[in-house]
Amino acid sequence: MRLENKVAVITGGTSGIGEAVAELFAREGARVAITGRNESRGHAVMARILEAGGEAIFLRTDVRKAAECQRAVDETLRSFGRLDILFNNAGVFSPQTALECSEEEWDLQIDINLKGTFLMSKYALGPMIAQGGGVIINNSSGWGIVGGDKAVAYCASKGGVVLLTKAMAVDHGRQGIRVNCICPGDVDTPMLPEDARLRGLDWKTYLAGCQNRPLGRIGTVDEIAKAVLFLASDDSSFMTGAALVVDGGGTAD
Amino acid sequence: MQLAGRVSGKVALITGGASGIGRATALLFAHEGAAIALADVNADAGRRVADEITQSGGRVFFDTVDVTRAADCQRLVERAIREFGRIDILFNNAGITRRATVLDLSEEDWDRVMAVNVKSIYLLSREVIPHMQKAGGGTIINTASGWGLAGGAKAAVYCASKGAVVLLTKAMAIDHGPQNIRVNCVCPGDTDTGMLREEAQQLGEENSRFLAEAAKRPLGRVGTPEEIAQAALYLASAASSFVTGTALVVDGGGLARSL
Numbered sequence: 001m002r003l004e005n006k007v008a009v010i011t012g013g014t015s016g017i018g019e020a021v022a023e024l025f026a027r028e029g030a031r032v033a034i035t036g037r038n039e040s041r042g043h044a045v046m047a048r049i050l051e052a053g054g055e056a057i058f059l060r061t062d063v064r065k066a067a068e069c070q071r072a073v074d075e076t077l078r079s080f081g082r083l084d085i086l087f088n089n090a091g092v093f094s095p096q097t098a099l100e101c102s103e104e105e106w107d108l109q110i111d112i113n114l115k116g117t118f119l120m121s122k123y124a125l126g127p128m129i130a131q132g133g134g135v136i137i138n139n140s141s142g143w144g145i146v147g148g149d150k151a152v153a154y155c156a157s158k159g160g161v162v163l164l165t166k167a168m169a170v171d172h173g174r175q176g177i178r179v180n181c182i183c184p185g186d187v188d189t190p191m192l193p194e195d196a197r198l199r200g201l202d203w204k205t206y207l208a209g210c211q212n213r214p215l216g217r218i219g220t221v222d223e224i225a226k227a228v229l230f231l232a233s234d235d236s237s238f239m240t241g242a243a244l245v246v247d248g249g250g251t252a253d
Numbered sequence: 254m255q256l257a258g259r260v261s262g263k264v265a266l267i268t269g270g271a272s273g274i275g276r277a278t279a280l281l282f283a284h285e286g287a288a289i290a291l292a293d294v295n296a297d298a299g300r301r302v303a304d305e306i307t308q309s310g311g312r313v314f315f316d317t318v319d320v321t322r323a324a325d326c327q328r329l330v331e332r333a334i335r336e337f338g339r340i341d342i343l344f345n346n347a348g349i350t351r352r353a354t355v356l357d358l359s360e361e362d363w364d365r366v367m368a369v370n371v372k373s374i375y376l377l378s379r380e381v382i383p384h385m386q387k388a389g390g391g392t393i394i395n396t397a398s399g400w401g402l403a404g405g406a407k408a409a410v411y412c413a414s415k416g417a418v419v420l421l422t423k424a425m426a427i428d429h430g431p432q433n434i435r436v437n438c439v440c441p442g443d444t445d446t447g448m449l450r451e452e453a454q455q456l457g458e459e460n461s462r463f464l465a466e467a468a469k470r471p472l473g474r475v476g477t478p479e480e481i482a483q484a485a486l487y488l489a490s491a492a493s494s495f496v497t498g499t500a501l502v503v504d505g506g507g508l509a510r511s512l
Contacts, residue, residue: 166509166510167509169471169506169509170471170506170509170510172471173470173471173472173473173505173506174471174472174473178472185495213430214426214427214429214430214431214497214498215430215431215433215435215495215497216430216431219495220495223493223494223495223496224495226492226493226494227492227493227496229492230487230492230493235483235484235486235487236480236483236484236487236503237480237483238442238472238476238477238480238481238503238504238505239484239502239503239504239505240471240472240505240506240509241471241502241504241506241507241508241509242501242502242503242504242508243502244496244499244501245496245498245499246493246495246496246499247495247496247498247499248430248495248496248497249426249427249430249497249498251498252423252424252426252427252497252498252499253423253427
C-alpha cells in the first residue's frame with residue numbers, strides 16, 4: 001500500500017474526482033477526511049469506505065469560509081492525529097462569457113475554486129510544517145493552462161490555481177512541503193452533463209466534442225485519482241510546483 | 254521478482270540504460286515485472302546493469318547500440334521482438350550535453366547532440382510504433398529536461414535539443430493517440446548522475462560549487478535517478494492511461510518561477 005499511515009483531507013470528496021480519490025487513498029492505506037457541502041452524499045462515501053475496511057470521516061465544510069476550513073483541519077487532527085496530504089479538489093463551473101457572467105457567479109467560482117484552495121492550504125500548512133513535511137495537490141484543469149469558450153470565471157480560477165500552486169511550492173519547499181496540481185481534461189463526472197445542459201447542447205453532440213482529442217475519449221475519475229495518488233505518494237518525492245496534465249492529449253496541440 | 258508489479262508482463266526498451274536515469278529506470282521496471290531490452294553505447298557499463306537485473310531474477314538483454322544510426326536502431330528493435338515477442342514501453346532516454354554558447358559550440362558538437370538527443374527518438378519510434386500498433390497500443394516516454402521548457406546559460410544546443418523533444422512528444426501524441434499509443438516526456442531538473450559531474454567539468458567549475466548551485470531550488474537538493482525513474486514508471490504504467498502529450502516536470506520546484 002502506497003499511503004500507509006498517512007492522513008489525507010479531500011475537499012469536494014462527495015462526488016466525482018474527489019470521491020474516487022477518497023476511495024483510492026483509503027484502499028492504499030490512508031485515513032481520509034472527506035469534506036463537502038452535501039451531507040447525505042458525504043456520509044454515503046464515508047460509509048462505503050468504512051464497509052470496505054477503510055478509515056474515513058465526513059466533515060461538512062464550505063471552503064469559502066475560513067472558520068469552516070480551520071475547523072476541518074482541526075477535526076482531522078483531532079480524529080487522526082496528523083495531516084500528511086491535502087487534496088484541494090472542491091470546484092464548481094458554469095459556462096459563461098464575461099458578458100453573461102454575473103458578479104455572484106464570478107465570486108462563487110473564484111471563491112470555491114481558488115480562495116478555497118488558499119484557505120484550506122493556509123490552515124493545513126501549519127500542522128504539516130510542524131510534523132516535518134506534507135503534500136498538497138490542487139485540482140486545476142486543462143482550462144487552467146489554455147483558454148476555453150464560455151468559461152471566464154472558471155479559466156481565471158483554474159489559472160489562479162496553477163500559479164498559487166507554484167507560489168506555494170516556492171515558499172514551502174524548504175519546509176518539506178511539496179505542492180503540485182493536476183490539470184484534468186474532460187472527465188466522466190456529474191459536472192460534464194450539467195455543463196451540456198447549461199449550454200443547451202444535447203448530450204451526444206456535447207460528448208462527441210469532448211472526445212475529440214488524441215485518445216478519442218473522455219477520462220474516468222479513476223484515471224485522475226491515479227495521477228493524484230502519484231503526486232501524493234513518495235513516488236513523486238522530487239516533484240513540486242508542477243502541473244500534471246491528464247487530458248488524453250487534449251492540450252498537446 | 255514481484256508477481257503483481259506495476260509493469261508485469263510488459264516489455265520495455267530503454268536507451269541510455271547503462272548509467273544514471275536509464276539504469277535506475279531499467280532496474281525499477283525489471284523490479285516491477287517488465288522484461289528489459291537495454292541499449293547503450295557503453296558496453297561494459299551496460300552489461301553490468303544487465304547482470305544486476307539477471308541476478309535479481311529479471312529478464313533482460315543488453316545490446317551495444319549507437320542510437321544515432323538507423324541500422325543500429327532497427328537491429329535493436331528486431332532483437333527485442335525476437336527475444337521478447339513485443340514492445341510495450343519505449344523509453345527514449347539516451348542523451349548527452351555540451352555546455353557552450355553558440356559562439357563556442359562547434360558544428361560537430363551541434364550535430365552530435367541533436368543526433369543523440371532528438372534524432373534517436375525519431376529513429377527508434379518509427380521502428381517501434383508499427384509493433385505497438387499491431388499489438389493494440391503502447392507507451393513512449395522521452396527524456397526531455399527542465400531546459401526543454403526554459404532556457405539555461407551556456408547550453409544552447411542542449412536547450413534546442415530538449416525543446417525539440419518536448420514538441421516531438423506532443424506531435425507524436427497527436428499522431429498516434431488514435432492507435433492507443435501514449436507519448437509523454439519527463440523533464441528532470443538537475444539529477445545526481447554522471448552527466449551532472451561532466452557538466453561541471455565542461456564548464457571548468459569545481460564539482461562541489463556546481464552541485465551547491467544545482468541544489469538551489471525549493472526542495473533544496475538535486476534529484477536522484479530513482480526519483481526520475483518513478484516518474485517514468487508512472488508514465489509507463491496503466492496508472493497514466495489518460496495521459497498523453499504531457500511534459501512531466503520532476504525538478505524539485507526549479508521551474509516554479511519560470512514561464
